[in-house]
Amino acid sequence: MTDIRDDAPAATAKHASATQNAAREGLSGEGDTLIARSVTINRSRDDLYRFWRDFPNLAKFMENVKRIDVRDDCTSHWVVAGPGETTVEWDAQITQDVPGEAIAWASTNSPDVSNSGRVEFRDAGERGTVVTATIFYKAPAGFVGKLIAKLFQREPGIQARRDLRRFKQLMETGEVATAARTLKQREEEIA
């Protein structure tokens, strides 16, 4: 087959399957949806890597993540909000860890919510650091499928884009922007 690839990121391909694209991105795992989002953050890649590598921090800007418990240096336990009062949980194993450059993970022992991904940090000169999050996941049918749909929003990538924006806000300004007027309104927004 003729290689007609261009230099664009795999997740922006029009035709190839998610599995093919995930393979191009070096993500194995199981899944049928690949999303990748980049954001440029006006901080050094070391700062951003350190903040991200401390997994409980992720709950500060990932809207649906309620809590991340660190089990050991390579394993963490994710508790994520589902519809209503439900939660969905899984363990994630670090599959790659290059300080200041990249962290990759894959879920383990959780076939219903199989997901793997990688976050990369690349120098962007005076603009700071380009952060790219690539996530490969399986969107199952049924109840769990609904959980996943909520987790990643209907349109794949929207939630990742929002979460990365909040990450940028937090790292650049020290806070996550809110239009709420009162504490009560902000709590309703988060709920």
Place this chain on the structure above:
Amino acid sequence: MRALTWHGKHDVRVDTVDDPEILNPRDAIIKVTSTAICGSDLHLYDGFIPTMKAGDILGHEFMGEVVETGPGSTLRKGQRVVVPFTIACGSCYHCGKHQYSACDNGNPADNQDIAQELYGQPMSGLFGYSHMTGGYAGGQAEYVRVPFSDVGPIVIPDGIDDDRVLFLSDILPTGWQAAENAEIEPGDTVVVWGCGPVGLFAVQSAFLMGAERVIAIDHFPRRLELARRFGAETINYEETRTYEALIEMTGGIGPDACIDAVGLEAHGFFADNVWDQIKVSTFTGTDRTHSIRQAIHACRKGGRISMPAVYGGFVDKFPLGAFMEKGLTLKTGQTHVQHYLPGLLNAIVEDKIDTTFLISHRLPLEQAPDGYRMFHDHQNDVTKVVLKPGLDRVAA
């Protein structure tokens, strides 16, 4: 507190709502002493702007006293401040370039989606102007939560009345940036379409930047009179064939720089097609025609167009051919208010710029709905309505 809230087309009310609270470290709470109704608020009033919700508090031109500060604020209680209508973080790449209205972080993440889809990239947050620009509660209220208060608000020295500095919040820097974007050179003839507040401030600014002549276009006699007061020549487009007049008044050359300060009022947010249908002619018509088309048509070869006017959607029949063939330059954008505040405050303090002439009506906040109605129905006489929460009721 009491606040002016939007409930639908031509339905604004003063309601009692919860007071704002400090939510983020860099927040401050401002007790509003003066707040104006902007021409662009009329587009909300007319129901042109999507992503409005019932109960939204309007107002993006306001100033007041600092009454509470978060630990990251640099303001102190008791200071008087004017607050820019653009909400900018001061820390991102765009803020670093003083492109404050392009701030990456001023707009909450979820609200950035709409503008991302519509425009390709989201812009900064704005006070009191729909949920696409953040959904922030506005300044036509007794109190306002001001995010990033260490970056936006400018402290006003004692002894300077509210009326002299209130318009630093939006329309004065907008008029100034409009003139700056026209890249005026000594000897230039500059034409300003629209003698609303922004147009009138653009007239003043153009002269301060060295324009030899300024020609102002409108159809409200009162507004043309104000433009004349600042030394502008005027064209009443209901009486005069504008293109022909501009060519004759410039010796057949056309104006060097053109400023379109009309925008939505003539066009409507996403309503351009409607206007196109009811319009009787395209380029040189004497009825309402897109001011931007006329500016491109009249501008001299190699000239400059500045467009402070707010456009929201798509414009039909944009004269791309004339724009290309004549080698024009177009500069536009929401105002980078924070960038202009220190210089413009100085100009006011040194009496180089006076903005108080614009204020035709002062009303208490409680009468804000009257203010909207008056501003909407009587644009010749009502040039600017300023709301003062403490003011006694006045006959309207």
